[in-house]
Amino acid sequence: DTAVSQTPKYLVTQMGNDKSIKCEQNLGHDTMYWYKQDSKKFLKIMFSYNNKELIINETVPNRFSPKSPDKAHLNLHINSLELGDSAVYFCASSQGAKNIQYFGAGTRLSVL
Amino acid sequence: AQTVTQSQPEMSVQEAETVTLSCTYDTSESDYYLFWYKQPPSRQMILVIRQEAYKQQNATENRFSVNFQKAAKSFSLKISDSQLGDAAMYFCAYRSSGTYKYIFGTGTRLKVLA
Numbered sequence: 365d366t367a368v369s370q371t372p373k374y375l376v377t378q379m380g381n382d383k384s385i386k387c388e389q390n391l392g393h394d395t396m397y398w399y400k401q402d403s404k405k406f407l408k409i410m411f412s413y414n415n416k417e418l419i420i421n422e423t424v425p426n427r428f429s430p431k432s433p434d435k436a437h438l439n440l441h442i443n444s445l446e447l448g449d450s451a452v453y454f455c456a457s458s459q460g461a462k463n464i465q466y467f468g469a470g471t472r473l474s475v476l
Numbered sequence: 477a478q479t480v481t482q483s484q485p486e487m488s489v490q491e492a493e494t495v496t497l498s499c500t501y502d503t504s505e506s507d508y509y510l511f512w513y514k515q516p517p518s519r520q521m522i523l524v525i526r527q528e529a530y531k532q533q534n535a536t537e538n539r540f541s542v543n544f545q546k547a548a549k550s551f552s553l554k555i556s557d558s559q560l561g562d563a564a565m566y567f568c569a570y571r572s573s574g575t576y577k578y579i580f581g582t583g584t585r586l587k588v589l590a
Contacts, residue, residue, distance in 0.1 A: 395576060397576070404582070405515075405565055405582065405583045406580070406582055406583075407567060407580040407583075408580070409577055409578060412576050412577070414576070419576060420576055420577055452519060454521060456521075458576070464511070464523050464526060465523075465578065466523075467513075467520065467521035467522075468520075469518065469519055469520050470519040470520070470521075472519075
């Protein structure tokens, strides 16, 4: 069983569309994260939720909105997609701050 | 603010040889964690090794070991007996104790030559 799973793996869409990426973890962790990896492979945190509460919100456009319906799920919704949003988005989870983060396989978003 | 620097964009190593990947970081804190993650072409981020700053002993995981120099703020990864499957991007990461936020370096692409 995959510990942290993201869907879809690939997402190709037109500028201006709205899209969502889903993430689920079956590790029983209480903290989940979204990262963005750009074309130069730079990995930067976007959001983090702990027990469904937002605890990290980096400087990210308002078009990005995370939603955590329960502590096993953290979805990322993106409105009015722009070319610069093209990247690989990673979901991760951990049990508290002290423990290591486990990553999903990433979602490659291509905005045309 | 904390920063993580990987000064080697790309490295090559012959199969069965040893290679060392460099990482330096900047922080004013004394309690933190350091990590090396591997990202193969499959994109999956895999934890290779973790070091706790308060531990002087260098972490080791099979063929992977670190050289942690706290005063110099250096955290290099040594891969012994390199294998073709070690070819990947390697990321150094920092996390302050008690926080959830990881800060990643820009990565080093490792090529393993047969």
